[in-house]
Amino acid sequence: MNALTIARIEAILNYADKIRIVSNIHDRPMDAEKFVEVFSGSVIKTQKTDNVTSESRIIPGDGVKFSIEYSPHKDDRLNRFTIMHMMGHLLLHTNYVADNFPTGVNFIAIALAQIQC
Numbered sequence: 459m460n461a462l463t464i465a466r467i468e469a470i471l472n473y474a475d476k477i478r479i480v481s482n483i484h485d486r487p488m489d490a491e492k493f494v495e496v497f498s499g500s501v502i503k504t505q506k507t508d509n510v511t512s513e514s515r516i517i518p519g520d521g522v523k524f525s526i527e528y529s530p531h532k533d534d535r536l537n538r539f540t541i542m543h544m545m546g547h548l549l550l551h552t553n554y555v556a557d558n559f560p561t562g563v564n565f566i567a568i569a570l571a572q573i574q575c
Contacts, residue, residue, distance in 0.1 A: 490541035494526055497549075501541060502527040514540050516548055524548065 478484055481496045491501045502517075502525050514528035526544045530537050 487535075487538060488542075490538040490545075494541060494545060497524075497545070498522045499524045499526060499545075499548075501525070503530045505529060514544050516544055 478488065481488075481493055483489060483492055483496065485492075494501050498521075499519075500523075504527050514526065517525040517527055519525060526541055526548075528537070528540050528544070531540075
C-alpha cells in the first residue's frame with residue numbers, strides 16, 4: 459500500500475488546483491454542485507429509504523447528462539465530499555482523467571482537497 463507522504467499530499471493539492479483551472483471554479487472550498495454542472499450534470503438530494511442500497515449513486519441521463527443522487531448529511535463538508543467522490547468515480551471510469559490529465563494522480567484527490575474549512 460502506498461503511504462500518504464508529504465510529496466503525495468502536495469501532488470494531490472496541485473492536481474486539485476489544475477481541476478479548479480479546467481472547471482473555471484476558483485472558490486475554496488469548491489462549490490461541488492457547480493462543479494457537477496460544469497460536466498452537464500445535476501445534483502439530487504434524497505432521503506435514504508429501506509429500498510436504497512447506498513447513500514449516493516450516479517444516474518445516467520441523455521447523452522452526456524447525468525445526475526448524482528445522495529442523502530444529505532448535516533455536515534456540509536461531508537456533502538461536498540460525497541458529491542466530489544461520485545464525480546471522481548464518474549470521471550475515472552469514463553477515462554476523462556486519463557485522456558485529459560496524464561499526471562497519474564488519482565482524481566479522488568479533488569474530493570480530498572475539498573475537505574477544507
